[in-house]
Every structure is written in C-alpha cells, then in structure tokens.
Amino acid sequence: MYAWLFHLLPGPTWFRWILTLVGLAAVVFVLMEYVYPWVAEFGFFSDATMDVD
Template sequence: MYLWLFRQLPGPLWLKILLSLAILAGVLVVLDQFLFPWLADVTHLTDATVGQN
C-alpha cells in the first residue's frame, strides 16, 4: 500500500520524499488535534480510581 501511494506522488525522488513527510506530518497533526482527545473523552482511560473511596 505504501509503495503504491509513493508511486502515485508526482515529481522526482526528492519531491516524493518531501511530499511523503508533509502528508505524514498532516496525518499526525489531525490525530493529535482531533482523534486522540475525542478518544480520551470516550474511553475515560485517564480516570484514576485506584485508592479512592
């Protein structure tokens, strides 16, 4: 899958690498800004219940 995606990018090798890094950075920003906070609210994994009465 990644090879197919890399082949679809236009330009020479240096541009493909640059575009791949930009796409990866964009995906990480979207995950960090939207998906991970939503997931933390939905799953409540940060609720500490050990030692509380």
C-alpha cells in the same frame, strides 16, 4: 501498497519524499489534535481512582 502510493505522487524522487513527509506530519497532527482527544472523552483511562488529601 506504499510503493504504489509513492509512485502516484508527482515529481522527482526527492520531491516525493518531501510530499510523503509533509503528508505524514499532517496525519500525525490531525490525530494528535482532534482524534485522540475526542476518543479520550469516551475512555475510562482518564478517571482517577485515588483520593489525594
């Protein structure tokens, strides 16, 4: 599947690698900025159970 996607990209091999890295960075950015914080609002892992005096 990834080879098929890689061959769909235009240009020579070095340019395909640059496009792949830019696309991967964009996916990581969107996940870290928008998806994970939104999902964290619905999770129980941010609730503290210890009482600190």
